[in-house]
Amino acid sequence: MSRVNDVGGQGGFGALEIEADEPPFHADWEARVYALNSVLVRNGVYRLDEFRDAVERMPPRAYLAASYYERWLYAIETLLAGRGPAGEG
Template sequence: MARINDVGGMTGFGVIDTSDDAEPFHADWEARVFALQRALLVKKVFNLDEFRDAIETMPPQEYLAASYYERWFHAIRTLLERKGVIEPGALDHA
């Protein structure tokens, strides 16, 4: 079963922008999400397979509406809740 992130070969998604972006982050919160993900990986709170799965199992409407780092934040929040590190909903309005 294909997940929403697996859109290879599908039509209707428009042209893919392959130009390089000089800035790795477009907002401070994106850099913080990146750093948080790295820190949690180093501390072995979750691994990359779990992180990728948490992104790939996002509901299709949410996945398509989210930016790259919004997907990362969703995965971090999902995994921290799933593993009991934070209470469910604790980061819903973060």
């Protein structure tokens, strides 16, 4: 079963627009989410494949309504929810 993010080979999404001089982050919180995820993966709290799976398991409406880093934050929150205060679990 494919997930909402699995759109490979599908049409109807329009042309891909690449903006010149696009900043890596549009807000400070996005940079913080990126850094937080990097630290959690580097310290073995969860693996990158677990993170990707958590993003892909978002409910379709939430996934489509969320920005890129909102999806990252959702995944981090999901993965940490049952791991206790130090990320164990």
